[in-house]
Amino acid sequence: MRITDAVVTGLGDEHSDAAKIRPKPPYKISTVPFENGRLVRVDIDPLTPLNSDLAGPCYVVSQGPVGGAYKRVADQNQKLSDQESYNIHSRWGPREFDSEPIEGMRFQDIDEDLKQSLFQKIRSSGSRALLHTDNDVEKLTRLKVVDPNGRITLAGGLMLGTYPQQFFPRLVIDVTVHPQDAKDAVGQIRFLDRKVCDGPVPYMIQDAITRVLANLKTIRVVYGAQGFDEAEIPEDVLREAITNAVMHRDYSTFSRGERISIDIFPDRVEIISPGGLVGDRTQQNIAEGKSITRNPTLATLLRTTPIPEQQGVLAEAQGSGIPRMQAGMRQLGLPQPEFSADLVSVKVTLHRHGLLDQETRVWLDQLPNSATRQHRENLTLALLFRLGKATVAELKSALGYDSDEIRQILGHLMAEELIEGLGDGPFQISARLVEHAAVANSGFELTDLEREVFGALSATEQKSIRAIADQIGRSVSSLRPVLRRLVAADLVVPTAPPQSRRRAYLRHTNSHMDEGQR
Template sequence: MNQGSYLRLGDGDYRMTSYEVQLLLANRGQPRHDEEPVPNTSLADFDPALVAELVSRLRTRRPYAYGELDDLAVLRRVRALVPDGSGADVASLGGLLALGTFPQEHFPQLMITFVHYPTVDGADPDTGARFVDNVVAEGPIPVMVRDTLLALRKNMARRSVVRGAGRADDWEYPEAALREAVVNALVHRDLSSESRGTQVQVEMYPDRLVMRSPGGLFGPVTEERLGEEGVSSARNAALLRILEDVPLPGSSRAICENRGSGIRTMLAALRSAHLSAPEFRNRVSSFRVTFPNHTLLSTDVIDWINSLGERGLSPSQCVGLAILRDGGLLDNQTYRQATRVDSRVATQELSDLIARELVEQVGTRRWTRYRLARGLIRTRVAGETPKGRADRRADILDALADGELSRTELAAATGLTDKTVTRWLGILRKEGLVEATEEQVRSPAVRYRRTGKVAFDQS
């Protein structure tokens, strides 16, 4: 297997490394690397304050399982202490990472490195500056999370945003999203012996923030399903279980909840701050999260959407328009990833944007893509303020002046798309200006006619 295994990537194949092959094999079952005994360790390698906090919380929250146990028995039950080959209690790898005073004494690379680069490409060739800041976060996971967040906060700028009638200063990236990303990178990383020489890496650039961790997604979780309710899987189950009852230093908040809510919390925090959703990139041997450093729904974007004159747009449709504003393309999957709506809602909302003549469909079936309507692109390129979308009532009524027509015939007569005709027929029927000749109005064979009611001139 190590000599003849290949991975499909894009349009080609590449030979898998021995580490990637072994990781795929290990992922067939539940990995137990976090329960491995660490030689030459004991209870003395644990931080007494973290142990006391863990034991107290377990006895309070789960008295049936832990209420009658002494401290050593509690640590054994949560697999923080495990027997070595001679039967003596030693720290497990997960126990050491969660509760140890200095795990890096035994595993120097199980840490986080943070580097703040001066340019989007890294070092500045003009000044010779390799980085703006360089931090190594060591210690148990609670301390590494705290110190990484401190480094991020130190290097983040504040931006002014319009909120209600005033302005407010927010961090470039919401701390709730960063905390979840840092915790996920540490807790879900691969802990097999092959990856213990690789640290979690956090890199800040002027236009993005990148977090990398060894080991791809585990279990049923995929890039497309990240953040879906009920989709959760823990590579390091024992470690995660311990950290449910270990708080961040100086806080009562536990490191993680083990409820599969971390990605949803991250996305909700970014949406609340009007920031773009992160990009997730999963590989067999690594996982990467990239946070773009720009406000998706900034003041000028919101003003542009309002200038379209369209009422009733959903928040997710506004996000989709913001993405398409600069001439990009969307498909159903990328729309779902950006907005976190399900496939059915994504299809309905994209169809509605087409019907409103804000978006155009390119291609069909699996090659279907969506782009901003050409008229809106022209005004965007020319720097013009878009006018309200055309009122198509007169077009539909004029086409029906000589008799009954179906949706298909109306589309041919007016030059409008079927979705746009359907939308305006619905509006005209509600206003009592048009009626269907049959009750099954969803059928394309149904014909429509004018009612004789005079339309009110809104000009």
């Protein structure tokens, strides 16, 4: 009880002299059995507007709010930086730094073409934003490009300024192409290409997209009798991701010295923007389509400013950006965008290599009923073929469909005898299809017994010769020459040397998929 009393006293009334932590976080204390005794368990919830009138971070009273706030890293307590403390403190409150004036920026620093295209776009949309304004200053004030005192705002200067970096040199997008899969990889060549994209936001975003696309491979996609070239990552996905980074980054004084980084690796593109997540957004719910921004003026201008020399605008600002990214990646059979965040930055990872490469499309086209099979069914088949087997939950995570949709897709594929599995899985490509693909790639004709052995094997579950013999009702001695022949044809993979008692066998996956993975 002494431990419990000490916890209650230390986390008790934050106005008490005995309180060791302020603000007081919501907590629940209990005891749980452990070995021959009991442990004191304390569950502590993060501070939110729903459970506290005070903003975090919590700090040790004796050390003060500046130096007394910590984060847990592995088995160590590390002090929060000033920026980390600030981001926690302001996560739930208004943070309209984009409405602050830019000292020294004049009306002559506004790009005339961008300004007029903004006005035209607003008029053509039917908006009443410019009604009863007599001059450009009134129009720009209405749009919060200019503040009530006639000074150009940060959002206005970034969107419409001729060269905003005159005032904020680090508010740029840095695109870097790396030769290996990590920045710190050993090698003489540090990067293959680099461009720092500057200027007003509309041009900066477009330049970044162009540079990324120039460093991605182009794949030939054939749909029926038509073929066309597509980038590994769709342009619309890149536009959404880069625009989101610009829209939602932190523009506070802590972060104005930091740039948005786009790192292109051989297998992925990473977009890192300064500032953690805001409000109730987490890595788990960020894709729900809820529109929350720390920069409302900038978000509005991104929604109304036309893309240079193109139709449309840079952003919808309706929470649709991430769902659009997911749909675009799914369309090419690419893994879903990955989001990670800490207290000072957000990273979006877009993987480059999709499921539906040309060789996989050829394989899918050779399957029964390929002409009428839905796109999402082809994605599921391609993923199962690559992974070997997968559950409903794993397919949902990889493809971005909900569980009911996944079950419906699997039901159709099972009805066509293209896959095998029960319940929520795991599911795998049917032995008949794998055999067909393997034989086609090897030019190897199977005897009835070889076909029976091959069908008993799995691409992911090892089986000994005894287990195979028991499964198909044959003697071990009769299977040894069969397995030797299948191994020699590269249709079956042994897991140990011939003399080993632990030797087992796996079904070899399709050879063209293996080459892609290597």
